[in-house]
Amino acid sequence: MSWGKLLEPDLVLGDSIMQLTPDILHQYDLKGLVLDVDETLVPITTQEVSDELREWVENVRPLFSLWLVSNNISQTRISGIAKALGLPYINAAAKPSRRKLRQAVDAMDIPTAQIAMVGDRLFTDVLAGNRLGMFTILVEPMVDPMQTGTSFSTRSIEVWISKLLGAVLKN
8 A cells, every 4th residue: 555545534524523423423333433532532732631622522422432552651641631521541642553543443343444543644644544444534633822833834734745645635
């Protein structure tokens, strides 16, 4: 598979994860979601889970198996977020490595193609999910309005490089 295809998400949501509805997920016959944490669920500068995110999880949880898989090495941070949401988690995943991502997929006991990797980054979340044969969903990052444009700049560079490598990023 070409680098362009490996960096190409199956779905570009064009909005935050909060707009990822059960109807959209059912449209793609998905049964499980592996969720990135930093800037997918919460801004990297925040340890608190918003009421809006709690509500989203409560609406999705009865219909889909959910796991958190984060590259963040802070056990305290990721376990706190996972506990607040009542979800199993893996931290220090080293995405785009597939090893720890596969642990979450295996724990779900669902065919890999029916599990989506949901994240805000092409070179970690989308690449890891595609390498494992998952459905991949790229969401807009959740950033703290007080934070500088670092994430936006990183995301812009990833998109630019991905397009150079042949990836098609469309909603």
